[in-house]
Amino acid sequence: MTDFQKKKLRSQDWFNNLEDPEMTALYLERYLNYGLTIEELTSGRPIIAIAQTGSDLSPCNRHHVTLAQRTREAIRTAGGIALEIPVHPIQETGKRPTAMLDRNLAYLSLVETLFGYPIDGVVLTIGCDKTTPALLMAAATVNIPAIALSVGPMLNGWHEGERAGSGTAIWMARQKFAAGEIDAKGFLEIAAASAPSVGYCNTMGTASTMNSLAEVLGMQLPGAAAIPAPYRERGQMAYATGLRIVEMVHEDLRPSDIMTREALENAIVLGSAIGGSTNAPIHLNAIARHLGIHLTNDDWERLGFNIPLLVNMQPAGAYLGEDFYRAGGVPAVVSELLEVGRIPHPAAKGANGKTLAENYAGIKATNSDVIRPVDRALMRNAGFLNLKGNLFDSALMKTSVIDAAFRERYLSNPEDPEAFEGRAIVFDGPEDFHARIDNPALKLDANCILVMRGAGPKGYPGGAEVVNMRPPSYLIKQGVRALPCIGDGRQSGTSGSASILNASPEAADGGGLALLQTGDRIRVDLGKRSVNVLLSDEEMARRRERLDAAGGFPIPQSQSPWQDIFRQSVTQFSEGMVLKQATEHQDIARK
Ligand code: FES
Ligand code: MG
Numbered sequence: 200m201t202d203f204q205k206k207k208l209r210s211q212d213w214f215n216n217l218e219d220p221e222m223t224a225l226y227l228e229r230y231l232n233y234g235l236t237i238e239e240l241t242s243g244r245p246i247i248a249i250a251q252t253g254s255d256l257s258p259c260n261r262h263h264v265t266l267a268q269r270t271r272e273a274i275r276t277a278g279g280i281a282l283e284i285p286v287h288p289i290q291e292t293g294k295r296p297t298a299m300l301d302r303n304l305a306y307l308s309l310v311e312t313l314f315g316y317p318i319d320g321v322v323l324t325i326g327c328d329k330t331t332p333a334l335l336m337a338a339a340t341v342n343i344p345a346i347a348l349s350v351g352p353m354l355n356g357w358h359e360g361e362r363a364g365s366g367t368a369i370w371m372a373r374q375k376f377a378a379g380e381i382d383a384k385g386f387l388e389i390a391a392a393s394a395p396s397v398g399y400c401n402t403m404g405t406a407s408t409m410n411s412l413a414e415v416l417g418m419q420l421p422g423a424a425a426i427p428a429p430y431r432e433r434g435q436m437a438y439a440t441g442l443r444i445v446e447m448v449h450e451d452l453r454p455s456d457i458m459t460r461e462a463l464e465n466a467i468v469l470g471s472a473i474g475g476s477t478n479a480p481i482h483l484n485a486i487a488r489h490l491g492i493h494l495t496n497d498d499w500e501r502l503g504f505n506i507p508l509l510v511n512m513q514p515a516g517a518y519l520g521e522d523f524y525r526a527g528g529v530p531a532v533v534s535e536l537l538e539v540g541r542i543p544h545p546a547a548k549g550a551n552g553k554t555l556a557e558n559y560a561g562i563k564a565t566n567s568d569v570i571r572p573v574d575r576a577l578m579r580n581a582g583f584l585n586l587k588g589n590l591f592d593s594a595l596m597k598t599s600v601i602d603a604a605f606r607e608r609y610l611s612n613p614e615d616p617e618a619f620e621g622r623a624i625v626f627d628g629p630e631d632f633h634a635r636i637d638n639p640a641l642k643l644d645a646n647c648i649l650v651m652r653g654a655g656p657k658g659y660p661g662g663a664e665v666v667n668m669r670p671p672s673y674l675i676k677q678g679v680r681a682l683p684c685i686g687d688g689r690q691s692g693t694s695g696s697a698s699i700l701n702a703s704p705e706a707a708d709g710g711g712l713a714l715l716q717t718g719d720r721i722r723v724d725l726g727k728r729s730v731n732v733l734l735s736d737e738e739m740a741r742r743r744e745r746l747d748a749a750g751g752f753p754i755p756q757s758q759s760p761w762q763d764i765f766r767q768s769v770t771q772f773s774e775g776m777v778l779k780q781a782t783e784h785q786d787i788a789r790k
Contacts, residue, residue: 208448209343209788210246213317226317235280245279245319245448247441250286250309250337252330253350257290259327259406262350262397262428266437270322270348273441279320279448281441284312291328291406296758299689300661302329302336302482303769303778304761309337314787319343320448322440323418326350326399328692331409332482335418338454339489340781343788344447345454346550347418348440349410351428352520353398358389364513365400366693368393370667374680377672398428401520403512405692408475409482414529415469417457417549421558425528427521443551452552460492461544464502465555468542471506471582472532474515474599476692477700480583485775488782496585496593496773500728502543503582508599509535509571514693515599516577518569526569527562534562539573580610586723588731589739590711591702593773594685596725601697609725618724621648621683623732625717627753628653629665629688637671641717645679648721652712654688655705656769656776658754660762662705663688667696683723685730687712689772699723699730703771706752713752714742 213226227240249270253263267283274281287305291298313321323334325347338345356363372389375381381389399406407425414424420439426432463483470479480499487494509532512518527534536542537560545556564570571577581599598610609617624647626632632651635641649670654663666686670679684698687705706713711732715721720733732739746752757763768778 206451208243208245208319210317210319211243215241215243239280245445246317247274247279247281247444247448248313248318248321249281249283250321250323250334251283252286252289252324252326252334254288256288256293257327257330258397259290259399260324260330260350263324263326266348266350266434267324269434269437270441273438274445277442277445279445282318286330286334289327289329289333296659297661297663298329299776300762300765302333302661303765303776303781305330305333306336306340306781307778309334310340310787313337313341313343320444321345322444323347324350325410325413326406328405328409328478331406331413332485335413335416335454335458335486336489336777336781338418339458339486341788342453342455344444344452345418346420346440346444346447347413348437349413349419349424349426351398351426351430351433352407352524353394353401354396354427354429355401355519355521356393356395358392362513362517362519363389363393364402364519364693365393366404366691367402367513370694373669374675377669378675396429398520400693402514402693403474403476403510404514405476405478407512407520407523408470408473408479408692411473411529412466412470412475412479412483415533415555416462416466417547417555418454420551421549422528422530425520425524427524430524447550450552452550455490457548457550458486458490459547460494462547463487463492463494464498464543465547467499467502468506468536469529469533471503471599472508472536473510474508474512474581477583477595477597477690478692480595481689481701481772481776484773485777488775488777491782496583496595499583499595500585504584504598505580506541506582507573507576508578508581509573509576511569511571511577515581522566522569526566527564530559530562531564531570533559535564535570535572541573584725584728586699586725586728586730588729590685590715590721590730590732591687592704594699594702594730596697596699598697605697618722618726619683620720620722620733621646623648623650623715623717623719623721625650625652625715626668628659629663632665632668636668637673639673641671643671643674643682645674645682648683648685648723650712650715650721651684651686651688652706652715653752654686655702655707655710656771657766658705658707658752659688660757660765662772662776664691666690666698666700667694685721701772703773705771707754708771711739713746714739
């Protein structure tokens with residue numbers, strides 16, 4: 200027996216506490232009922248949880264139910280005992296009002312499960328958008344050895360001979376439908392074509408982004424993020440992951456050893472190079488808070504804005520998940536960034552115990568159109584801008600999806616940047632938008648800025664993915680396919696809109712958007728990183744007084760007890776939208 204095997208594991212407090220045989224007997228007896236033996240449970244073998252996010256309700260992650268069999272076999276082979284445990288379901292496309300609301304609920308419940316039961320280490324089955332941050336946040340709080348396993352993206356979608364990407368195909372179909380080019384049946388056909396198999400969204404949406412970030416953070420084995428769900432390599436990766444978690448328990452390698460500030464900063468850089476989702480800053484900032492690390496949107500701009508876009512995937516580019524995997528996936532991108540010295544912390548340590556440089560140096564992309572070398576990048580400065588002003592303290596703009604003409608005009612000359620102004624058209628939540636956008640009385644033209652408020656963490660609990668608003672159909676028919684959008688909600692990671700979003704604080708939490716009126720002029724100066732409504736401080740103060748006298752910005756009734764709890768205890772998007780109580784409890788397994 201080696202030294203590390205002599206170390207007592209936390210599960211033995213439950214299963215093998217000879218000073219308290221009565222409690223041990225009670226803890227142990229029921230776990231025998233499917234064939235485990237007393238000898239096994241008292242042997243000191245690591246008890247490894249497989250935190251199962253797949254189910255019939257969660258189709259993006261359902262394939263994990265199958266993959267878990269391979270992970271179990273590996274855990275047993277390595278000398279551990281596997282217990283598959285349910286995670287509160289989160290399906291991005293199925294949950295009302297938004298799956299984002301359940302990120303913190305799944306987090307809370309997994310913390311209680313990992314903390315309260317005899318578990319020495321955990322395999323986090325990640326995939327669909329919010330499952331990845333929820334599980335990484337829980338691992339951060341409990342801080343027992345943990346490794347993540349992606350379910351992998353779907354196969355490429357195809358429609359009429361063209362790649363049809365998840366979400367992105369829907370945003371395009373939405374415009375065609377509004378312009379009268381397709382009917383409802385045609386709309387559904389495009390949607391179905393974009394989702395051809397098990398797995399998560401095949402675009403570089405929030406799922407591909409967060410799974411890639413989980414890999415570069417070091418929480419997945421190298422190469423684990425991009426393997427499409429149906430490929431044989433996916434099952435093989437499930438096996439390798441199961442073997443490794445048992446070793447990690449023996450080595451006592453914990454999330455706080457892996458997800459360091461350095462690793463988080465590496466993740467910001469990769470997030471830019473892949474053209475990652477605007478949900479990623481919310482999630483990564485949240486993961487950081489649970490580790491006691493203060494990561495902010497200023498860090499995202501400082502470390503990420505001047506990173507080139509290397510991955511040519513929809514919505515910022517042309518390809519989809521299978522292409523990304525075949526071209527080399529995350530390893531080829533990290534390797535390219537390492538080679539040109541753009542990875543800030545090559546010595547950060549991953550789940551396999553090796554450094555980022557050891558894991559990724561010298562891996563060449565096999566298709567240089569899908570994964571570009573830095574000197575042929577799709578775009579030079581591709582990260583997020585962090586904008587501020589009298590409407591909010593922080594809002595993000597994803598510059599990798601700004602079209603070339605707009606970029607040339609408003610962003611390319613940092614010495615003398617041109618600002619733009621527009622007339623605000625204000626909507627109070629998505630229902631208001633849908634009810635009024637096509638109403639000719641709004642008199643929208645190409646110089647308007649669409650504003651969505653009441654869509655933040657408190658206003659629309661969890662925040663609605665609605666800031667990527669389409670122009671009215673009469674403008675689309677005239678050829679205006681997009682208008683600038685500002686809002687305190689989010690947008691889908693699969694959206695190609697260059698919106699200014701995640702505005703914090705939101706209107707429902709005292710933010711300046713609450714004071715805005717349709718017809719106000721807004722000035723956006725990307726060079727100065729500012730967004731301001733052109734009103735005097737006195738006028739803003741008068742409006743604030745009137746709003747306060749009227750009882751403040753209206754917040755709709757909560758529809759469930761959780762919505763109510765969430766609203767009372769949640770922070771703003773810039774802070775990760777975390778539960779205030781959750782960041783105060785670090786490392787709880789050792790308390
Ligand atoms: Fe589940 Fe996109 S909807 S990954
Ligand atoms: Mg989404």
